[in-house]
Amino acid sequence: MSSKDSYHHGNLRAELIEAALAAARRSGPDAIVLRSITRQLRVSPNAAYRHFADRQALIDAVAESIQSKMAAAMHERMLSIEAGPPDERARAQLRAVGLGYIGFARAEPGWFDTAFFGVRDGSETVTGDLSARVPPPFELLIDALDALVAAGALSQTRRVGAEWACWSAVHGFAQLVLHGPLSALDDTTVTMFAERTVDDIITGIH
Amino acid sequence: MSSKDSYHHGNLRAELIEAALAAARRSGPDAIVLRSITRQLRVSPNAAYRHFADRQALIDAVAESIQSKMAAAMHERMLSIEAGPPDERARAQLRAVGLGYIGFARAEPGWFDTAFFGVRDGSETVTGDLSARVPPPFELLIDALDALVAAGALSQTRRVGAEWACWSAVHGFAQLVLHGPLSALDDTTVTMFAERTVDDIITGIH
DNA sequence: GAGTCATGTGTACGGTGTTTACATCTTAGG
DNA sequence: CCTAAGATGTAAACACCGTACACATGACTC
Numbered sequence: 104m105s106s107k108d109s110y111h112h113g114n115l116r117a118e119l120i121e122a123a124l125a126a127a128r129r130s131g132p133d134a135i136v137l138r139s140i141t142r143q144l145r146v147s148p149n150a151a152y153r154h155f156a157d158r159q160a161l162i163d164a165v166a167e168s169i170q171s172k173m174a175a176a177m178h179e180r181m182l183s184i185e186a187g188p189p190d191e192r193a194r195a196q197l198r199a200v201g202l203g204y205i206g207f208a209r210a211e212p213g214w215f216d217t218a219f220f221g222v223r224d225g226s227e228t229v230t231g232d233l234s235a236r237v238p239p240p241f242e243l244l245i246d247a248l249d250a251l252v253a254a255g256a257l258s259q260t261r262r263v264g265a266e267w268a269c270w271s272a273v274h275g276f277a278q279l280v281l282h283g284p285l286s287a288l289d290d291t292t293v294t295m296f297a298e299r300t301v302d303d304i305i306t307g308i309h
Numbered sequence: 310m311s312s313k314d315s316y317h318h319g320n321l322r323a324e325l326i327e328a329a330l331a332a333a334r335r336s337g338p339d340a341i342v343l344r345s346i347t348r349q350l351r352v353s354p355n356a357a358y359r360h361f362a363d364r365q366a367l368i369d370a371v372a373e374s375i376q377s378k379m380a381a382a383m384h385e386r387m388l389s390i391e392a393g394p395p396d397e398r399a400r401a402q403l404r405a406v407g408l409g410y411i412g413f414a415r416a417e418p419g420w421f422d423t424a425f426f427g428v429r430d431g432s433e434t435v436t437g438d439l440s441a442r443v444p445p446p447f448e449l450l451i452d453a454l455d456a457l458v459a460a461g462a463l464s465q466t467r468r469v470g471a472e473w474a475c476w477s478a479v480h481g482f483a484q485l486v487l488h489g490p491l492s493a494l495d496d497t498t499v500t501m502f503a504e505r506t507v508d509d510i511i512t513g514i515h
Numbered sequence: 516g517a518g519t520c521a522t523g524t525g526t527a528c529g530g531t532g533t534t535t536a537c538a539t540c541t542t543a544g545g
Numbered sequence: 546c547c548t549a550a551g552a553t554g555t556a557a558a559c560a561c562c563g564t565a566c567a568c569a570t571g572a573c574t575c
Binding site: 219237241267268271272273274275277278279282283284285295299302303304305306307 | 425426443447470471473474476478479480481482483484485488489490491501502505506508509510511512513514
């Protein structure tokens with residue numbers, strides 16, 4: 104029991120994020136509705152405003168949390184790669200990053216939809232720290248590409264811009280699976296196409 | 310003047326779509342709000358329900374319209390490709406499809422966000438015609454890939470699944486540009502990375 | 516000309532994010 | 546220890562939203 108059921112909740116900010124995480128997991132970012140979440144926590148609707156500037160700020164916090172979980176899942180998948188020739192190993196790691204990205208999206212569609220730049224309002228200028236906050240999953244990708252260079256499997260000149268090609272491919276595939284035509288296909292077929300897509304982009308960047 | 314400013318509007322369905330298109334163009338799908346649009350057309354909020362089952366139905370109609378515009382824009386870009394060796398030409402066409410897709414997204418971000426499977430509510434099962442309605446832009450991609458096979462530049466076995474890899478790459482890139490980190494970069498740099506991504510995926514599918 | 520049906524309006528309900536003013540608890544300083 | 550300040554909760558209200566239901570209007574058919 105972390106709540107003190109008195110006037111002051113004591114741990115609201117954390118529990119708001121947790122409840123929002125649970126809601127998003129079931130039904131995506133639109134399920135993060137302040138009134139519903141505060142109701143769950145037996146707290147007035149406005150209580151949330153003591154911890155978040157507005158709804159979007161809560162969503163952002165949730166997104167950050169999800170990104171960490173996602174990076175952890177991807178990292179775990181990378182660990183199960185046996186050693187071998189450095190270049191082959193580097194390529195396998197990169198492959199694991201891509202398949203891990205897609206795998207997380209398929210395993211946790213609600214979370215995935217919440218994690219990255221959801222379709223926001225049109226008149227939005229991202230505030231400031233554009234280059235500062237790098238999503239942990241993206242960092243994994245950067246590292247994998249750098250390792251590929253270090254292993255001599257990718258030239259320095261071809262290295263520049265490769266991250267965008269890779270991220271584009273896996274992110275787009277995730278969208279197609281979660282909300283596009285690929286959602287109609289059975290799991291094994293989707294897995295096949297996912298591997299095809301990841302392998303192709305890895306081949307392509309060389 | 311297409312309106313008759315009497316009790317019956319006379320052309321409401323079409324004008325609803327048009328107004329929704331204009332709103333979406335400025336600020337994306339969230340800007341398609343029934344009350345605002347019906348207000349513009351000097352019509353009661355419920356009037357829309359005589360032509361669309363609900364808000365989503367209107368959005369779907371708008372999306373379909375945008376997809377047509379998009380395919381037209383992409384097609385136009387393909388026309389400006391001079392003749393040459395069949396395989397080179399086929400590859401150039403495919404490249405134009407990809408760059409056209411991304412180009413449209415950058416030129417009309419609000420429309421692009423509305424055109425495809427926007428992040429919907431979690432508890433949604435797409436109703437029925439999964440395989441039936443193929444977005445026109447996607448058809449262009451299919452044709453370009455088939456042409457690549459016909460030109461002998463892509464084997465039959467490598468053909469299967471190639472559309473998903475290609476679509477994934479360009480769609481993902483569009484997301485990264487519109488709502489992701491790439492939005493912070495200047496236009497020429499983004500164009501460079503777009504070309505890189507498209508070229509890489511085309512190389513990769515072979 | 517009468518009646519039917521498509522298409523519009525009025526009113527109302529339940530939901531939302533957010534603001535403003537006020538209540539309560541915690542905690543630091545004299 | 547007591548008090549003032551600041552952090553954190555509540556209450557009421559506002560301005561929206563999508564949508565259901567009953568009713569009004571007008572166009573087209575027999």
